Amino acid sequence: MVKQFSVIVAVYNAQNYLQETLVSLQRQTYREFEVVMVDDGSTDQSAEIARQFCISDPRFRLLSTPNRGISPTRNLAIEHARGDWLAICDADDTWNPHKLEKQAAFIAAWDDRAHGPLAALGTAGYITNRFGQVRRVEDLGITTLEDYRYWRDEIGQMAMINSSVVFRKDLFFEVGGYRADYTPAEDTDLWTRLAGRGVVLNLPGRLTYYRMHGENISESSYVRMMLNARRVRANSGRRRAGLPEYSYDEFYAHLAEHPEQLARLLRQLRHEMHYYVARNRWNNGRRLGGLGRFLRATLLAPERSLRLLREGYLHRLRRGQAA
Template structure:
């Protein structure tokens, strides 16, 4: 029997995108999944839209918390998950129909516990931007320190083998922090070089502000990873240069 996959989705004011996101999950060729949506205090119609899906699909579960940030929302869903695998999909991103099937086959064939894939970028309106992010075949902790090379919407990890791993509670870069945390346990992240997801490049996203990300990278390296002042400074500089010139 196919193992259960727990899909972790934080939601905040995503009424414009959440229907398409959920539908992309329902179209998966791998059908043994549960979708755990934690709403982070939305003030729009997100919850109303999600509840309409709940009435028709028992695999979808909705939880509500006061606005606390994506890390808290994701961790709430991880805590309540029951799957042998955990995967991530934000409320404005999309999966291709064979995403789960191909990635699980990749993991089970090679006995990999932590994997990610390639993905493409789309605009707010869903238009293809002709930008593809190709994953690395193998990534170690040290390789990941120079920049976050893993897309959150592409990740899957094996709970049965490495346990439930939670995101550090920081407002930004919490996914990056989680990958580093897993790499300390699992040592290697393996990449499946197939485009299986669509990342929505939001025009108002903080991730588009390269200099704003400086302080969040600094916090990650100093407070979460507890690296030295000079190593943190070196890594923050390396991160921002990669973002500017790539």
């Protein structure tokens, strides 16, 4: 049973979206929550926006630090959290009004004796652009115990929308919190380690809106993010085998033992990066920048780029979004 959620909002130069994010928290139909915000040295009006919510709503609190990065900022917020369950919401994302209500009901109905402890619970959702327009759905699966066991044991990585996840605070501290050296895959690393302490699932309902506005860290650090995702999987296996985990440099050195394979991997990731950025630029109305990035992706892998473009178009056509 959830006594209270502590919603964790790390804030850094988010003035364009923060108001909408915090209003979506206020509109939650489930009322038993607090919001712990940490301003990570913003140089815009983010802190002032957050401060106004603290004045008008006693559930909101604001801490401030010099800029340290996303993992230390979230860890600090969680140290000050009062709830027994934590909920992450990035400062540019939003929630369906019933999100916490549905997660609280699922947690209340969960049977620890039958299934083991529930460690974390996410949701499906939508990808939106900088204007808040839905561009595609994001359904990552892992909705059953069988899915959970397969992803934990066979894949070694848990797939969740970061801003959708609620998780147990006691288990968060048991596994050591967010680890900064995994940024920008620090969330995937956390969910995967939590999966070793309890069940990690996603609700199939689309209750989270993840904003891809073209300035996300996942875009600016795409290659490192994907290498860290591979490191998450490698270290998951190493933990099960009782071996020490790879640092980023150690993992890269391990990959470099096979230089031809590493070169192919890096080429693939650079292609994915250009295609990823091209799609985000296009979806945000920056059509010239999107075409330029798509050209760079096509130069690296012509057939794959055209196949992805065709698959994306057919998917939108099926959903009535091709225009």
